Amino acid sequence: MTLDIMQSEEEEHEARIRMSAAYFHHRRQILNSISHHGGSTMNHRVVDRNREEVSSTFRMRRSQFLRIEEVVTAHDNYFTQRIDVVGVRGLSYLQKVTAALRMFAYGTAADAIDDYVRIGESTAIESLRKFVKATVEVFGAEYLRRPNPADVSRILNENER
Template sequence: MNNRVIDRNREEGHARLYRDYYFDTPTYTETYFCQRFRMRRSLFLRIEEALTTHDNYFTQRTDDVGVRGLSSLQKVTAALRMFAYGTAADAVDDYVRIGESTIIESIKRFVKAIVEVFGTEHLR
């Protein structure tokens, strides 16, 4: 297998995700969000903010040539969708616009950060 780079148009993926679920008047309602993510939007945003504060992996960065990386919404959404549906990593990459290896890394970092941030309070 070769390691060819696929232009997934990450910025459009973030923009679409934001419009669909997080915009002031999102495409999909709170009810639809709850069905898709198995939680309320406010809880999702609390988790996303806590992870971004705890681990800079989840912070969107710009590389040396000015290309913006994946957003925290994309990384956290990919991880939570896999947990919510029990799907494979490559099943969420089309919508979220994130590669399989990055999804796997996001899940590893997600689980570690969740335990570190919320472990004493919620994971007894």
Template structure:
């Protein structure tokens, strides 16, 4: 009762999405795509193909009267928009033509598929080769001995710590101020582990280097500017870094 059926014209939603971003001559450029999807188009298509092959939930179906359902592009786009921007489940309904409950289900299935497909290779503890590569890259960015940038998107730290702690070695280690062993000295103090750039929601840990709130003086202002610039650069350009290299 009180449930209103809406004819969303799903096929038009898919056609619009395809024309705008995935056709041979899309409306929006690769730059627009990377800014709005937080990754390259080629990477998106590889992930979309992988999760569709792994879970037929994302495969487009046709019902008994010949009406086509949601495409994998629509479901994956809705899931990624929620992950990337922390939006509500119905935020892309008017464009992608996908209901709130289906978006949430797509998000759950997408995350599960990503863990199952890529977990063994990418969701693991860093090894010596990984650490060496990260240190080399981040030194070029102006932060020697930095391992990367931590960003929980729009989730609070407590959710990362309690919700993902059992699955993520990274958050489990960081919660206990543990990290890959890296030795360096700053202002006469010797440190024995690498660090991550983080924003203000994170607690005080030796593994987190946060920006300076309301910095005073040229040095502090420069550090705050550099920390925030590099952190944003890492977040925007190194998401799915290993996947994008292949």
């Protein structure tokens, strides 16, 4: 019976050692994921948003989206994808424009954009500001004006159909 107790104690001891090793391995992974100097803030934690695998699905006609994206990205180089000093690609123009459009069109909160577009809250807000400014500057004269009688007639006819 003492042999069984000794084996049981030894198994329990080994289980504790395995649990401790797993705990320390997990803690090491967490500490390694924290950058000691990431950008301008010391010990800033870098969040891997897996940006390169984001799918591009849209609720508007693709041609319409691409026209808006093309004009806005040509107007403001903020939407150009850059590579940082470490060689990591930044956000693509599609991610920035998509984030801005989702917040603008659907009222999506900036912090909820991360789940869909893999973009941080502050970057989503900045993308929206830049997008709205570029859109007004580029399309303002054509689309942001009072409708004339021809426009009103066309819109009423479309609504009747």
